[in-house]
Amino acid sequence: xxxxxxxxxxxxxxxxxxxxxxxxxxxxxxxxxxxxxxxxxxxxxxxxxxxxxxxxxxxxxxxxxxxxxxxxxxxxxxxxxxxxxxxxxxxxxxxxxxxxxxxxxxxxxxxxxxxxxxxxxxxxxxxxxxxxxxxxxxxxxxxxxxxxxxxxxxxxxxxxxxxxxxxxxxxxxxxxxxxxxxxxxxxxxxxxxxxxxxxxxxxxxxxxxxxxxxxxxxxxxxxxxxxxxxxxxxxxxxxxxxxxxxxxxxxxxxxxxxxxxxxxxxxxxxxxxxxxxxxxxxxxxxxxxxxxxxxxxxxxxxxxxxxxxxxxxxxxxxxxxxxxxxxxxxxxxxxxxxxxxxxxxxxxxxxxxxxxxxxxxxxxxxxxxxxxxxxxxxxxxxxxxxxxxxxxx
Amino acid sequence: xxxxxxxxxxxxxxxxxxxxxxxxxxxxxxxxxxxxxxxxxxxxxxxxxxxxxxxxxxxxxxxxxxxxxxxxxxxxxxxxxxxxxxxxxxxxxxxxxxxxxxxxxxxxxxxxxxxxxxxxxxxxxxxxxxxxxxxxxxxxxxxxxxxxxxxxxxxxxxxxxxxxxxxxxxxxxxxxxxxxxxxxxxxxxxxxxxxxxxxxxxxxxxxxxxxxxxxxxxxxxxxx
Numbered sequence: 001x002x003x004x005x006x007x008x009x010x011x012x013x014x015x016x017x018x019x020x021x022x023x024x025x026x027x028x029x030x031x032x033x034x035x036x037x038x039x040x041x042x043x044x045x046x047x048x049x050x051x052x053x054x055x056x057x058x059x060x061x062x063x064x065x066x067x068x069x070x071x072x073x074x075x076x077x078x079x080x081x082x083x084x085x086x087x088x089x090x091x092x093x094x095x096x097x098x099x100x101x102x103x104x105x106x107x108x109x110x111x112x113x114x115x116x117x118x119x120x121x122x123x124x125x126x127x128x129x130x131x132x133x134x135x136x137x138x139x140x141x142x143x144x145x146x147x148x149x150x151x152x153x154x155x156x157x158x159x160x161x162x163x164x165x166x167x168x169x170x171x172x173x174x175x176x177x178x179x180x181x182x183x184x185x186x187x188x189x190x191x192x193x194x195x196x197x198x199x200x201x202x203x204x205x206x207x208x209x210x211x212x213x214x215x216x217x218x219x220x221x222x223x224x225x226x227x228x229x230x231x232x233x234x235x236x237x238x239x240x241x242x243x244x245x246x247x248x249x250x251x252x253x254x255x256x257x258x259x260x261x262x263x264x265x266x267x268x269x270x271x272x273x274x275x276x277x278x279x280x281x282x283x284x285x286x287x288x289x290x291x292x293x294x295x296x297x298x299x300x301x302x303x304x305x306x307x308x309x310x311x312x313x314x315x316x317x318x319x320x321x322x323x324x325x326x327x328x329x330x331x332x333x334x335x336x337x338x339x340x341x342x343x344x345x346x347x348x349x350x351x352x353x354x355x356x357x358x359x360x361x362x363x364x365x366x367x368x369x370x371x372x373x374x375x376x377x378x379x380x381x382x383x384x385x386x387x388x389x390x391x392x393x
Numbered sequence: 394x395x396x397x398x399x400x401x402x403x404x405x406x407x408x409x410x411x412x413x414x415x416x417x418x419x420x421x422x423x424x425x426x427x428x429x430x431x432x433x434x435x436x437x438x439x440x441x442x443x444x445x446x447x448x449x450x451x452x453x454x455x456x457x458x459x460x461x462x463x464x465x466x467x468x469x470x471x472x473x474x475x476x477x478x479x480x481x482x483x484x485x486x487x488x489x490x491x492x493x494x495x496x497x498x499x500x501x502x503x504x505x506x507x508x509x510x511x512x513x514x515x516x517x518x519x520x521x522x523x524x525x526x527x528x529x530x531x532x533x534x535x536x537x538x539x540x541x542x543x544x545x546x547x548x549x550x551x552x553x554x555x556x557x558x559x560x561x562x563x564x565x566x567x568x569x570x571x572x573x574x575x576x577x578x579x580x581x582x583x584x585x586x587x588x589x590x591x592x593x594x595x596x597x598x599x600x601x602x603x604x605x606x607x608x609x610x611x612x613x614x615x616x617x
């Protein structure tokens with residue numbers, strides 16, 4: 001035990017002797033880890049946020065297509081779909097996009113009853129009087145982005161135009177929790193009748209239909225049956241949507257990670273440079289240690305601790321910094337590179353997510369190569385006769 | 394104590410720059426003897442010392458030190474044997490310049506597994522003996538040549554070796570300091586240690602405490 005403590009003591013002295021060089025290395029190392037882990041943290045948080053939003057969607061969404069474009073579907077589809085065995089319920093949905101000239105932004109208008117389960121999951125914030133009542137005509141629930149863009153507060157009114165350019169105003173009775181901003185930031189929730197009027201959807205037609213299935217294992221089978229029952233429709237399965245979000249954000253983060261590969265390559269070159277040889281001074285020092293009775297294993301233990309002492313704190317520093325950057329500071333700059341699928345960019349708060357597998361990969365890509373690159377040349381210097389090292393023969 | 398039998402040391406064997414540093418050397422040093430190996434630069438004195446000091450292996454022949462044939466020992470055992478029995482003072486001192494005097498002296502003790510208190514005590518004793526207490530926390534690079542030499546001696550003695558090897562110990566010292574060094578060597582010899590010095594300094598090989606002088610030339614021992 002004393003031997004290890006003594007070697008540790010020597011390692012610390014060794015580290016302090018080269019403190020500026022080591023601190024520079026630690027900063028560089030930490031910065032690299034920070035860059036990569038920030039992207040991973042951010043992507044993980046966004047994916048989780050998106051998945052949470054997807055959870056509130058119907059198991060199957062049915063849309064009517066004409067000439068490859070989505071068009072309103074007959075509301076009667078709901079009855080026909082309900083006849084399929086295993087279906088819990090079918091909701092007709094009215095929704096569409098609304099371009100607001102004053103803020104130069106697109107809003108998503110949805111005609112829906114907020115008391116239905118799906119919307120409750122998105123954390124409605126309403127005045128107590130409105131809490132348990134369905135969304136009535138003339139009232140609206142707005143996403144946080146619209147509240148901000150239009151400088152609105154609960155109780156105030158928002159004006160919207162119908163396709164025939166007649167104005168309608170709606171009393172704002174609620175908003176959504178900030179944690180669901182990724183999905184709700186640009187949403188206006190109206191009663192079905194109001195939404196139909198603002199979006200110009202005729203009576204008897206709906207934008208699409210939400211289908212809920214009792215047995216979640218049967219969703220694919222039900223979706224197939226719906227397709228067979230109603231030619232010319234498109235079905236979107238919730239799990240498919242989840243995978244799509246995953247793919248989109250993975251692709252975006254992958255793209256950013258590719259741009260960071262340059263940093264990784266620079267780091268790899270530095271590691272390679274280190275691995276290919278020690279400086280004459282470092283070799284001489286190893287020779288002196290050997291000549292004064294140090295064994296090869298003593299030198300390797302010392303070098304292992306030295307490299308671990310540099311790389312592991314740097315790694316943890318990088319991870320901690322990226323955690324603070326993403327989850328406390330909201331990942332400025334980087335966030336706008338990964339999000340941005342909505343016109344009003346949602347300033348949602350990230351829920352901390354740490355994917356241990358990805359962190360382990362990062363650990364293996366940074367800490368382990370660094371330790372190896374330190375130990376190999378030291379081992380090469382330590383196994384030859386110390387006089388060769390000392391005299392430089 | 395030390396037996397060298399037909400030992401040779403060749404550097405860069407088979408290459409154009411091959412050096413026959415030691416050629417079929419034979420030597421016997423008894424316990425408690427002080428022997429000086431003399432000869433001009435490049436005669437192979439240092440190489441022979443390095444072989445005896447278990448720092449390098451002979452290319453041929455056999456070397457016994459403190460009852461063990463070290464020429465065929467695996468590297469690890471060679472190191473352990475050196476750690477246990479041998480202290481070496483190098484010509485260039487081979488101190489680590491940006492460590493303190495105390496740390497340099499303690500270098501051989503770090504891997505031994507003794508407590509830090511015992512390490513500090515042993516180092517303090519040697520600092521006191523070599524009148525270096527006041528310099529204990531100085532970096533080696535802040536010391537004069539003579540002081541560095543004393544640090545090198547202290548480091549060679551810190552593991553309490555049976556055998557002390559010194560390579561040109563007076564090379565960087567003035568006459569006064571060289572005399573001091575030999576006085577110190579005499580004291581060390583009186584403690585019962587075996588000393589082998591490689592030197593071409595008359596002040597060394599003419600010193601009263603030297604028992605024998607061995608001449609080397611072109612890697613060969615001429616007399617013994």
